[in-house]
Amino acid sequence: MSVKYSSITKKIWMSLMGLFLMVFLVVHLSINLLLLVDPSRELYNTAAHFMGTNPFIQTFQWVLFLGFTIHIILGFVLQIQNWIARPKGYKIKAKSEESFFSKYMIHTGIIILIFLGIHFVNFFFRVKIFHTVPDYILNGVNTGMEDMGIVVVKLFQSPSYVIGYVIALIILGFHLDHGFQSAWQSIGVNNSKYTPFIKGFGHLYAIFIPLGYIAIPLVIYLTT
Amino acid sequence: MTKLDSKIPEGPLAEKWTNFKAHQNLVNPANKRKIDIIVVGTGLAGGSAAASLSELGFNVKVFCIQDSPRRAHSIAAQGGINAAKNYPNDGDSVYRLFYDTVKGGDYRAREANVYRLAEVSNNIIDQCVAQGVPFAREYGGMLDNRSFGGALVSRTFYARGQTGQQLLLGAYGALSKEIKKGSVKMYTRREMMDVVLKDGKARGILVRNLVTGKLERYGAHAVLLASGGYGNVFFLSTNAMNSNASAAWKAYKRGAFFGHPSFVQIHPTCIPVHGNYQSKLTLMSESLRNDGRIWVPKKKEDAQKIQKGELSPVNIPEEDRDYYLERRYPAFGNLVPRDVASRAAKERCDEGYGVGNTGLAVYLDFKDAINRLGKSVIEARYGNLFQMYDKIVDENPYETPMMIYPAIHYTMGGIWVDYELQSTIPGLFVGGEANFSDHGANRLGASALMQGLSDGYFVLPYTMQNYLADQINVPHLDTDSPEFEKSEKYVQGNLDKLLAIKGSKTVDSFHRKVGLIMWDYVGMGRSKEGLEKAIEDLKSLRKDFWSNVNIPGDNTGMNVELEKAVRVSDFIELGELMARDALSRNESCGGHFREEYQTEEGEAMRDDENFMFVSAWEYKGVDEEPVLHKEPLNYENIEVKQRNYKTA
Amino acid sequence: MDLKLKIWRQADANAEGKFVTYPVHNISQDASFLEMLDVLNEELVTNGKEPVAFDHDCREGICGMCSLFINGRPHGPDDSVTTCQLHMRKFKDGETVVIEPWRAKPFPVIKDLKVDRSPFDEIIRSGGYVSVNTGGVPDANTIPINKENADLAMDAAACIGCGACVAACKNASAMLFVSAKVSQLALLPQGKVEAKRRVESMVAKMDDLGFGNCTNTYACEAECPKDISVANIARMNREFLCAKVT
Structure with a gap:
């Protein structure tokens, strides 16, 4: 892959996948927030059930996997090439970096990847492979849907899990902060008219999306 | 005395170049492939010539001392490039550009060459625009012009304060294109050490690889020197640190005559010297004189207070300021030619009116321009220059006037060449600042870029063919031939000798010494006594150098001190020739100002009856006196008069 | 001191x-x-x-x-x-x-502090010019060029090829250098003619030479002695994308 595709091609794919994943984060968050909106978990479980069974979403899920995979593989390939490009480093580390978080994209990326693994084990594999999610009983009636909500609520009662989750999301914020504006730059959108907006929006995105995610375990932990 | 054949074509002035091209010899396309040309130097002249010759189909080998052809010193030219386009509709024409250049050069340049230069100036602008050189434009999308010293029209095209850079990058682009094509072979970090002659013709060069230290041999059918000027003979100049005279000097030693060696240009707007560790001087573009007004205090006591730091120039009232250029030259004012402006500054400072802590500076004030046009306009025009000044001097020129002083900037002299830019060695061509042609005794601003590109793009590709047409059956010169053996032995011997001295003084200390001698006696003001002293001082300095210089290391691998030593040894010899030339010319003209020959008002006094000729010096051996040859200058199309910048 | x-x-x-x-x-x-x-x-x-x-x-x-x-x-x-x-x-x-x-x-x-920057020349050789030969070009004022673009082209053309961008970049990427030349010529009508070929071959050469990838860190812009903007990198990305999809 590294031989065949030019650096800019890789960067463009990297950013397109990044932007795609950022859209996914918004969708995911809006569903998660249903847990706070409706403590009975009905809305949440309905949405989760829909996402888990709708044929279109199920197909699209593979596109999402592919997006993740491309983004992750390219991230590693680019990083390895970058390390090779400077075999001997400086004695005094460079002091001139402008976009601070860009220096740590590989580090934040790896942490997010680990978090993603844990997330899969806790949720995705439980429902899809291990089938250890209880059915959702609403008013004494088995709805036939899995009670994903209760899985979440139970996990978020563990303080260590909540702390880990919060840290992971803060790191995701760092990753997004650079990633958002960087993605636009890589696909060639940089213009004195739009770029300040893109950068500003990117910072807000990188703060509010993780905050939204973080709010859920905190509220659940503090209220149950 | 040998008669120098300038080979000026017959016919009326305006038709000479056309006639030449119509009747010259050409090389047929199939034969061009068989011919090798060596180009030394990759500035405007060398780079553009190499690219153009390669486009025609010749095999070109190009050499430069820097790590890339893009770094030649042409890159540092700031202000612009002249052309007779007459886009502003202000009355310009080829004839007027020709006239201004000859007049600006104080009638010491060859008419036919200058006319050709003016003629092709327009093609240069077309060529550069086609290459994507981002010249300044007006809102309508057309090219913008500014005015420069010595002209009453606006004919200078510019790309901010980086015109030389942009033109050079254009030529470098063309050169890169040809390197990719394969017909130019580029050799970087190589210094020419000798010209190799066979049967009296230039047939190759010997170079030193500056990375490995090895001597390398390259043969060809013709050699083009475009190695720049020799301003660094003064140690402090606006030239780049590596600019040197060595390539031209080796050619001189092999038989090429040296033309007008003493004609050097002192640029009026440089940042003054501020310390003895200083390694070079920085030029501020002459374009600053468009809006800046030059002055010194009217009262000597004010000047003294300023020198001691007790008074600030902003506190000197208008009536106590002496705008001496406007006073002396009402028609041209601050836009008089460079030699006139420089000398006027020196005159004021010598009289004790100079400013700055050394008293060797005058003010260039933008206050009026800022009041008239607003700070933003001035910033748009000169922002980068103001910033540069601020960085170096640590003073804000928007608030306090800039300080400037003249500095060595350009050498009009160089290897003597005929109309075809061929030296007295057949097959050795010389272009750009390295040759003596076109500028006479003083060069006008924005004309160096014009000359370099004219030589390279539009003259040499024709004239070199005229020579090469009968060389097509001449076989390649074998680099194992006795001519190369001899040359290498000679060069190696010299290097070994230098390395063996292991004395106690550094190369730089000698460079400083030669520079001081030159500045004091062969600089802005020259006199018989001074020049004679300079010759004696340089002789003893040469002896001192060859017995006491210390060059650490050896000749294996990179040895920067050795590189410098070779150049400085040549500068010492060249300095002597310059002094001799200045001594032989009993008149003042352009940049050559002999104190004995001036009017009562202190203006230069030419002697057209006895000195209207080109001085071309022939080398006779290191301890022998060189022989002066004279090429008479005939002005048939221009009325020769005393230069007058007081009235239009 | x-x-x-x-x-x-x-x-x-x-x-x-x-x-x-x-x-x-x-x-x-x-x-x-x-x-x-x-x-x-x-x-x-x-x-x-x-x-x-x-x-x-x-x-x-x-x-x-x-x-x-x-x-x-x-x-x-x-x-x-x-x-x-x-x-x-x-x-x-x-x-x-x-x-x-x-x-x-x-x-x-x-040696010591001297490095070999000839890869920059190689990148320019791969296409960083307008392929016109000497002579036979139109009058300079035949093509009007909008002042804004001419100024932007000049901003990009100010690059001195020193290599500070590569030195500063944590990835030793040459994107600012390459994009300055690509931008200058892409902004001018003279350069548009071969814009597609230029950007593809210059980027390919840059990759071949072993420079790192751009991660939009912008250290290059911060350290560029001529203040070349990273907007040029975006412009090159855009030029590249257009070249690839057309």
Whole structure:
């Protein structure tokens, strides 16, 4: 892959996948927030059930996997090439970096990847492979849907899990902060008219999306 | 005395170049492939010539001392490039550009060459625009012009304060294109050490690889020197640190005559010297004189207070300021030619009116321009220059006037060449600042870029063919031939000798010494006594150098001190020739100002009856006196008069 | 002022290098950084030692020959200047100054602080020009060029090819250098003719030479002595994308 595709091609794919994943984060968050909106978990479980069974979403899920995979593989390939490009480093580390978080994209990326693994084990594999999610009983009636909500609520009662989750999301914020504006730059959108907006929006995105995610375990932990 | 054949074509002035091209010899396309040309130097002249010759189909080998052809010193030219386009509709024409250049050069340049230069100036602008050189434009999308010293029209095209850079990058682009094509072979970090002659013709060069230290041999059918000027003979100049005279000097030693060696240009707007560790001087573009007004205090006591730091120039009232250029030259004012402006500054400072802590500076004030046009306009025009000044001097020129002083900037002299830019060695061509042609005794601003590109793009590709047409059956010169053996032995011997001295003084200390001698006696003001002293001082300095210089290391691998030593040894010899030339010319003209020959008002006094000729010096051996040859200058199309910048 | 210099010394491309410490004394605040090194070298030569080799030429910030990674910054602790324009007033008396060569795989050290930047020439050779031969071009005013684009082209064309962008970039990426040339020519009608071919071959050459990938860190822009904007990189990305999809 590294031989065949030019650096800019890789960067463009990297950013397109990044932007795609950022859209996914918004969708995911809006569903998660249903847990706070409706403590009975009905809305949440309905949405989760829909996402888990709708044929279109199920197909699209593979596109999402592919997006993740491309983004992750390219991230590693680019990083390895970058390390090779400077075999001997400086004695005094460079002091001139402008976009601070860009220096740590590989580090934040790896942490997010680990978090993603844990997330899969806790949720995705439980429902899809291990089938250890209880059915959702609403008013004494088995709805036939899995009670994903209760899985979440139970996990978020563990303080260590909540702390880990919060840290992971803060790191995701760092990753997004650079990633958002960087993605636009890589696909060639940089213009004195739009770029300040893109950068500003990117910072807000990188703060509010993780905050939204973080709010859920905190509220659940503090209220149950 | 040998008669120098300038080979000026017959016919009326305006038709000479056309006639030449119509009747010259050409090389047929199939034969061009068989011919090798060596180009030394990759500035405007060398780079553009190499690219153009390669486009025609010749095999070109190009050499430069820097790590890339893009770094030649042409890159540092700031202000612009002249052309007779007459886009502003202000009355310009080829004839007027020709006239201004000859007049600006104080009638010491060859008419036919200058006319050709003016003629092709327009093609240069077309060529550069086609290459994507981002010249300044007006809102309508057309090219913008500014005015420069010595002209009453606006004919200078510019790309901010980086015109030389942009033109050079254009030529470098063309050169890169040809390197990719394969017909130019580029050799970087190589210094020419000798010209190799066979049967009296230039047939190759010997170079030193500056990375490995090895001597390398390259043969060809013709050699083009475009190695720049020799301003660094003064140690402090606006030239780049590596600019040197060595390539031209080796050619001189092999038989090429040296033309007008003493004609050097002192640029009026440089940042003054501020310390003895200083390694070079920085030029501020002459374009600053468009809006800046030059002055010194009217009262000597004010000047003294300023020198001691007790008074600030902003506190000197208008009536106590002496705008001496406007006073002396009402028609041209601050836009008089460079030699006139420089000398006027020196005159004021010598009289004790100079400013700055050394008293060797005058003010260039933008206050009026800022009041008239607003700070933003001035910033748009000169922002980068103001910033540069601020960085170096640590003073804000928007608030306090800039300080400037003249500095060595350009050498009009160089290897003597005929109309075809061929030296007295057949097959050795010389272009750009390295040759003596076109500028006479003083060069006008924005004309160096014009000359370099004219030589390279539009003259040499024709004239070199005229020579090469009968060389097509001449076989390649074998680099194992006795001519190369001899040359290498000679060069190696010299290097070994230098390395063996292991004395106690550094190369730089000698460079400083030669520079001081030159500045004091062969600089802005020259006199018989001074020049004679300079010759004696340089002789003893040469002896001192060859017995006491210390060059650490050896000749294996990179040895920067050795590189410098070779150049400085040549500068010492060249300095002597310059002094001799200045001594032989009993008149003042352009940049050559002999104190004995001036009017009562202190203006230069030419002697057209006895000195209207080109001085071309022939080398006779290191301890022998060189022989002066004279090429008479005939002005048939221009009325020769005393230069007058007081009235239009 | 007195300083302690820690300078990378390396005899030639194949030698092992190391840092050597040199004290310098009585340096004027008005001296330039390279003049300070001249003083050191003069002293070294006087003592029969090899002077420190460093690239330099015009000493007015335009030739692009000088380099040096000074205390963690290419061209040292001042903005928008080259090392030759850096003045000693930017340093404190008694300070330790660490001077390193540019570090990047495509820029091997030749000696001491000199590196080989010829890969930049190779990139330009792969297409960084307008393919016109001498002669036969139209009158310069035939093509009107909108002033805004002409100015943007000039901004990009101001690049001096010093390599500070590569030196500063954590990935040793040459994107700012390449994009400056691509942008200059893409903004002008003369350059548009072969824009597609140019961007593809220049980027391919840049990758072949082993420069790293751009991660939009913008250290290049921060350190560029000519303030070349990273908007040029975006423009190159755009040009590249258009070239690939058309």
